[in-house]
Amino acid sequence: MFEYSFRKIAEFSSRNSGKVIIAWIVIFLLMAPAATLLFKETSYNIGSSIVPSTSMAQEASNYLSSEFGSSGTGSSGGNNSSFVLVTNNTNINSQPVTSSLISMISAENSYLKNATGSSNITSVFSIEKSTLLSVSSGMKKELNSTYALIGSINHQATQLNSSLNGTAFLEYGIPDYYRSELAKTPNKSDAYNYTISFIKNESLPPFELNYFNNVTHFFNKTKLSRENMSKSINETLSNNSFQEFMFNAKNSEILGLMESINGNLTLTNFNNPASYDPYAYRFVTSSLITALSGNTSLQNFVTSDLNISMAELVGDSFNLSQPAVSEQILPLSVSFVYNGFQKTLYMNPEIQLNPSKSIVTGYLTMLNGSSSINKTVDSEMTGNGFKDYPVIPTSYVYHQFVGYNNATLVILISTGQNLTTSQVNQIYTIAGNYTSQVPQANFYVAGTSAVDNQLATESLDGMIKALVIGIILSVVIVGIFFRSIYAAFLPLAMFGISAVVAMGINGLLYKYLIHGTVSFITPTLLLILLLGLVSDYVVYIMSRFRRELRRGNPKAVEDSGQWAGNAVFTSGLTVALSYVVLYISHVPIFSDSGITNAIGVVVAILAANTFLIAILKRAGPKAFYPSKIHSNAKIPLEHTMENVADFVIKNKGKLVVVFVIAALFGSYVYFITPTNMDVFNLVPSSSGIQAIEVVNDSFHGDFFDRGYVVMKFQSPLLSSTGNNSTEMERVTSVENQIMNTSGISEVFGPTMPYGYYVPFNLTGIPDSQKSTYSSQINSFIGKNSSFAVIDFQLSNLAWVSTSSHTVKTMAASLSSGDSSVYSVYVGGETEGLNNAYSFTASAFTKMVPILIIAIFVVLLIQLSSALTPLRLIFMVIASVVIALSISYGLIYYMEKLPLLIFLPMFVFITLLAVGLDYDIFMVSRVREDVLKGISDQEAIKTSIIENGGVIITLGTILFATFGSLYFSGIGIIQEIGIGLAFGVLVDTFISWPFFVPSVMLILKRFNWWPSRIRERKN
Known part of the structure; x- marks a missing residue:
C-alpha cells in the first residue's frame, strides 16, 4: 500500500545521498556521548526490579518502609547490609581460626577507612568485643568493690574476734590462773601476787584488776573448785559496784561482751575451739550484720548486685583467715561477682555468661590484675576460641552472624557509599590472604553492592562475548552470501550507526524523561536484536539492489527502496509494535526492553531506508567489491x-x-511443561550467589532473603495503658500459623521477638530485662501501632519452587483470617517472585491478543x-x-x-x-x-x-x-x-x-x- 511512498523516500535519499550520509554522521556524533547513559541507568538488583508495582509484595514493602523504616525489623540481622563478607569452614571455636579472622577483619577495616574515608564492620566479633568491654567494665568495678568490702569486713571481724577472744581470757583465763596458783600453794597472798604479776606481764587493761579483785573476793570465801570459781565470776558480773565501775570507766561494751561470753561459754570450755569458734562466729557475724545492714546502699549492692545475703557475705568473709590475705580474698570476690552476674544476666535475651563457671571465674581473676580492660579483652578474644569466651551472645544474637555449624560467618560491611568493583575485589583479596592461616577456609562477597558489581561485570562480559561472536558470524555469513568484503562489513557499519543512535536516544529518555532504570538484560537484548535485524534489513535491501543491478535496471536504488524498503518497514513496524505492547504491559525485568527495542527498531528502519539507500546510490556496484555484477546471473541457492x-x-x-x-x-x-520464576538459578553462580547458598546450608534456611507478613489492624496494638491483649493474641495466633507451615524454619514477631514465645505483658520476665524485651517487641510494631510485622525464614532458598509453594500455602492460609479485624500483606523475595510470575502470566495472556490485533491491522493495511x-x-x-x-x-x-x-x-x-x-x-x-x-x-x-x-x-x-x-x-x-x-x-x-x-x-x-x-x- 505504501510502495510509492517508499519510492519517494528512496528517490529523495538517492538524489541527496551526500547530505543524507552527512546527516546520519552528525546524528551519530551527537548521540555518541549519550550512548553510554543507558549503561549508567542500568539496575543490576534483580530482587528490586522483579516485583510488580501493583502486587501484594510491593504493597507489603511500602508498609514495611513507611511503618518500620528502611532498616527493617529487629530480626533482620544482616539482611539489609549493602555489602556482606561470608566465610565458610572457619570454625570460630578454634583459637587459631578466631585469631586469624579477627586479624582479617581488622585488615579489611583499615583498608576501607583509607579507601572510602569511613568503615563500619559488624560481625560476631565486633558484637562480642563491644559486649565484653561493657560487661568487663562492670565486672571490674564490681570486683574492686567486692574485694574492698570483703577485706573491710574481714578486718572488722578480725578485730572483733580478737576483742572477744581477749575478753574471754580476761573473764575466764585470769580467774582460772588464780585458781591453779592456789592449787599449788595454800597461801592465798602468794597466789594473788603471782596472778597480779601475770596480769602486769600480759599488759591487760586497767579494769582487769578491779574485775580480778571482785572475783577473788567472792572466791576466797569458798572452797577451791572450778564450780565455785564460776559462781564467783557470775557474782562479780552481777555485782552492782562492779557494773557501776565499768560504766564509769566507759567499759559498758566490754561488760556486755563479758556477759555474752558468760552466757555462752564456761570456765571449762572457753579455750576449747570446739566451743569457742562456733560462738565467736555467731557473735561476730551477727554483730557485723547488724552494723552493716543500716547502710542502705551497701545492702542493695550485696543483695541486688552480688545476689547474696548479708549473712553470706559476712559469714564467708569471717571464715577467711584473720587477717585474710589477698590470695584468700580474691577467689571469694570472684565467686561473689560471678554469682551477681548470673543474676544480672538471667533471662537476658542477648548476652549470657559462659556455661562453664571456671571460664568465667578465670577471666574475673585475670581481670582483677589487669591495668587495661581493652588489652585484657583483646588478649582474651585472640587467645581463645569463641566457646571459651567468658561472656557470649545468646543463640538469637549468635545466629544472626554465625551458622549452626559454628563455621559459617556473616560479616556486614558499611561504608556509606557504594563500593567500586576494584574495592570489592580488594576486599576479597585481603580475605584470601588469610587462607594460608586457615587452609580450608572459603570466602565469598555478597550483599547488594557486591552482587550488583558482580552481575554488572558478568553482564558486560557476556554482552561483549555475544556481540563479538554475533558480529563475526554476521560478517562471515554476509561476506559469503555476497562474496564481497565491502558488503560483508556494510551491515556492521549500519549496526554501529543504529546502535549508537538508539542507545543515545534511550539513554537520554531514561535519564531525563522517564527518570528510571533498565534491567541488566536490556542493553544486551537491544544490541543483539539490532545486530540481527539491521543485518537482515541491510542484506534484504542489498540483495534486491543486486538483483536489480543484474537486470540492468537504471533505477535499481529507487526500486529497491520501493519494494524492499517497504517490506522492511512493514516487518520492522510489526516488531516495534510488539515491543511497545511489551513495554506497556509492565512485565518485570523485560518491559523496559520493550521501549528500548522499539526505539532501536525504528532507528534501524529509518537508517535502512535512508542511510543505506544513500550509500548504495554512492557506491553502486562497488558495494559488492570484489564481486562483479553480471546480467541475469544466477541468484545464490x-x-x-x-x-x-x-x-x-x-x-x-x-x-x-x-x-x-x-x-x-x-x-x-x-x-x-511448567514454567517458573526461578531467576536466581539462571544468573551466573557468582560469589554472591554462592554466599547465599552457603549461608542457607548453615543458617537453617535463607537468612538473607527472609520474608515477612505485615498485619494491619482496625485498632492499635499499643495504647497509653499498655498492650491491646485481644489484638496481640491474634498476632500470636498468626505467628503460630506461620511457624506451623511446612518449609518455614524460624519466625520473629511481636510475641516471638527472639524466635520464641514471650508473653506480651512480659509475665515471668525479670524487671531488669523488661526494657530490653519491650524494645524488641516494639520493633515489630509500626509507627502507627495498628501495624505489626512478622518475619519468617524459609527452610530453603527463597527462589526455589519449594519455597514458592510454601509461601503460597502460607499466604492462602493467612488470607482466610477475619478481614474485618485485620488485613494481611505478605512480602519478601519469594512472594515477590510469586507475584511476578502471576503478573507476567496474566500480562502474557493479555499481550498476545493485543499484539495479534495490532499486527493484523498493520498487515491488513499493507497487504x-x-x-x-x-x-x-x-x-x-x-x-x-x-x-x-x-x-x-x-x-x-x-x-x-x-x-x-x-x-x-x-x-x-x-x-x-x-x-x-x-x-x-x-x-x-x-x-x-x-x-x-x-x-x-x-x-x-x-x-x-x-x-x-x-x-x-x-x-x-x-x-x-x-x-x-x-x-x-x-x-x-x-x-x-x-x-x-x-x-x-x-x-x-x-x-x-x-x-x-x-x-x-x-x-x-x-x-x-x-x-x-x-x-x-x-
Missing part, C-alpha cells in the same frame, strides 16, 4: 530453491498435514488482505510453539534447568513480529508479481526461488545472532537466545520454504481476500 519450490507445489497437501501435526505436538509439549494477515499470524504462532517445544525439550527435559516464564513470553512477542519478517518478504514479493499479472502459483514459485537464498541467509544471520546470546554466560539471556534461535531456525528452514507456500498454494486467490488484486494490475 537458486537451483536448490527451485527444487524446493517444485517439491512444495507437488506436496502442498502433505506438507500442510505435517505442519498441523507438528503444531499440535508442539502445543502439547508447550502446555504440559490489502484480511485472510493473509490471519494466516501469517497463525502460522508464525505455530512455528513459535514448535520452536518453544524444542527449546523446552533441550532446557527442561534434557538439561534439567528451570524454565522462566519470560522465555515463552519474550520469544512469542519477538518472533510473532520478527518471524513475520520472512513471511512478509515472501508475501510482498508474491504480491508484487501478482500485481503485475502473474498467477499465484508462479508468483509463489518465483518468490521462493528469488527470495530463498536471501531469506536463508537472513535467517542464518539472525539464528547466529540470537544464538550468540548463549555465550553471554547469563542463564536468563541464554534461555531467551535458545528460544529465539530455534524460532528463527524453524521459521527459516521449515516454515517459510515449506509450510507457508503450501498454505498459500491451497488458498490461491483467497490469499488476497477481500481485495480483488487482479483487477488492479499495474
Whole structure:
C-alpha cells in the first residue's frame, strides 16, 4: 500500500545521498556521548526490579518502609547490609581460626577507612568485643568493690574476734590462773601476787584488776573448785559496784561482751575451739550484720548486685583467715561477682555468661590484675576460641552472624557509599590472604553492592562475548552470501550507526524523561536484536539492489527502496509494535526492553531506508567489491530453491498435514511443561550467589532473603495503658500459623521477638530485662501501632519452587483470617517472585491478543488482505510453539534447568513480529508479481526461488545472532537466545520454504481476500 511512498523516500535519499550520509554522521556524533547513559541507568538488583508495582509484595514493602523504616525489623540481622563478607569452614571455636579472622577483619577495616574515608564492620566479633568491654567494665568495678568490702569486713571481724577472744581470757583465763596458783600453794597472798604479776606481764587493761579483785573476793570465801570459781565470776558480773565501775570507766561494751561470753561459754570450755569458734562466729557475724545492714546502699549492692545475703557475705568473709590475705580474698570476690552476674544476666535475651563457671571465674581473676580492660579483652578474644569466651551472645544474637555449624560467618560491611568493583575485589583479596592461616577456609562477597558489581561485570562480559561472536558470524555469513568484503562489513557499519543512535536516544529518555532504570538484560537484548535485524534489513535491501543491478535496471536504488524498503518497514513496524505492547504491559525485568527495542527498531528502519539507500546510490556496484555484477546471473541457492519450490507445489497437501501435526505436538509439549520464576538459578553462580547458598546450608534456611507478613489492624496494638491483649493474641495466633507451615524454619514477631514465645505483658520476665524485651517487641510494631510485622525464614532458598509453594500455602492460609479485624500483606523475595510470575502470566495472556490485533491491522493495511494477515499470524504462532517445544525439550527435559516464564513470553512477542519478517518478504514479493499479472502459483514459485537464498541467509544471520546470546554466560539471556534461535531456525528452514507456500498454494486467490488484486494490475 505504501510502495510509492517508499519510492519517494528512496528517490529523495538517492538524489541527496551526500547530505543524507552527512546527516546520519552528525546524528551519530551527537548521540555518541549519550550512548553510554543507558549503561549508567542500568539496575543490576534483580530482587528490586522483579516485583510488580501493583502486587501484594510491593504493597507489603511500602508498609514495611513507611511503618518500620528502611532498616527493617529487629530480626533482620544482616539482611539489609549493602555489602556482606561470608566465610565458610572457619570454625570460630578454634583459637587459631578466631585469631586469624579477627586479624582479617581488622585488615579489611583499615583498608576501607583509607579507601572510602569511613568503615563500619559488624560481625560476631565486633558484637562480642563491644559486649565484653561493657560487661568487663562492670565486672571490674564490681570486683574492686567486692574485694574492698570483703577485706573491710574481714578486718572488722578480725578485730572483733580478737576483742572477744581477749575478753574471754580476761573473764575466764585470769580467774582460772588464780585458781591453779592456789592449787599449788595454800597461801592465798602468794597466789594473788603471782596472778597480779601475770596480769602486769600480759599488759591487760586497767579494769582487769578491779574485775580480778571482785572475783577473788567472792572466791576466797569458798572452797577451791572450778564450780565455785564460776559462781564467783557470775557474782562479780552481777555485782552492782562492779557494773557501776565499768560504766564509769566507759567499759559498758566490754561488760556486755563479758556477759555474752558468760552466757555462752564456761570456765571449762572457753579455750576449747570446739566451743569457742562456733560462738565467736555467731557473735561476730551477727554483730557485723547488724552494723552493716543500716547502710542502705551497701545492702542493695550485696543483695541486688552480688545476689547474696548479708549473712553470706559476712559469714564467708569471717571464715577467711584473720587477717585474710589477698590470695584468700580474691577467689571469694570472684565467686561473689560471678554469682551477681548470673543474676544480672538471667533471662537476658542477648548476652549470657559462659556455661562453664571456671571460664568465667578465670577471666574475673585475670581481670582483677589487669591495668587495661581493652588489652585484657583483646588478649582474651585472640587467645581463645569463641566457646571459651567468658561472656557470649545468646543463640538469637549468635545466629544472626554465625551458622549452626559454628563455621559459617556473616560479616556486614558499611561504608556509606557504594563500593567500586576494584574495592570489592580488594576486599576479597585481603580475605584470601588469610587462607594460608586457615587452609580450608572459603570466602565469598555478597550483599547488594557486591552482587550488583558482580552481575554488572558478568553482564558486560557476556554482552561483549555475544556481540563479538554475533558480529563475526554476521560478517562471515554476509561476506559469503555476497562474496564481497565491502558488503560483508556494510551491515556492521549500519549496526554501529543504529546502535549508537538508539542507545543515545534511550539513554537520554531514561535519564531525563522517564527518570528510571533498565534491567541488566536490556542493553544486551537491544544490541543483539539490532545486530540481527539491521543485518537482515541491510542484506534484504542489498540483495534486491543486486538483483536489480543484474537486470540492468537504471533505477535499481529507487526500486529497491520501493519494494524492499517497504517490506522492511512493514516487518520492522510489526516488531516495534510488539515491543511497545511489551513495554506497556509492565512485565518485570523485560518491559523496559520493550521501549528500548522499539526505539532501536525504528532507528534501524529509518537508517535502512535512508542511510543505506544513500550509500548504495554512492557506491553502486562497488558495494559488492570484489564481486562483479553480471546480467541475469544466477541468484545464490537458486537451483536448490527451485527444487524446493517444485517439491512444495507437488506436496502442498502433505506438507500442510505435517505442519498441523507438528503444531499440535508442539502445543502439547508447550502446555504440559511448567514454567517458573526461578531467576536466581539462571544468573551466573557468582560469589554472591554462592554466599547465599552457603549461608542457607548453615543458617537453617535463607537468612538473607527472609520474608515477612505485615498485619494491619482496625485498632492499635499499643495504647497509653499498655498492650491491646485481644489484638496481640491474634498476632500470636498468626505467628503460630506461620511457624506451623511446612518449609518455614524460624519466625520473629511481636510475641516471638527472639524466635520464641514471650508473653506480651512480659509475665515471668525479670524487671531488669523488661526494657530490653519491650524494645524488641516494639520493633515489630509500626509507627502507627495498628501495624505489626512478622518475619519468617524459609527452610530453603527463597527462589526455589519449594519455597514458592510454601509461601503460597502460607499466604492462602493467612488470607482466610477475619478481614474485618485485620488485613494481611505478605512480602519478601519469594512472594515477590510469586507475584511476578502471576503478573507476567496474566500480562502474557493479555499481550498476545493485543499484539495479534495490532499486527493484523498493520498487515491488513499493507497487504490489502484480511485472510493473509490471519494466516501469517497463525502460522508464525505455530512455528513459535514448535520452536518453544524444542527449546523446552533441550532446557527442561534434557538439561534439567528451570524454565522462566519470560522465555515463552519474550520469544512469542519477538518472533510473532520478527518471524513475520520472512513471511512478509515472501508475501510482498508474491504480491508484487501478482500485481503485475502473474498467477499465484508462479508468483509463489518465483518468490521462493528469488527470495530463498536471501531469506536463508537472513535467517542464518539472525539464528547466529540470537544464538550468540548463549555465550553471554547469563542463564536468563541464554534461555531467551535458545528460544529465539530455534524460532528463527524453524521459521527459516521449515516454515517459510515449506509450510507457508503450501498454505498459500491451497488458498490461491483467497490469499488476497477481500481485495480483488487482479483487477488492479499495474
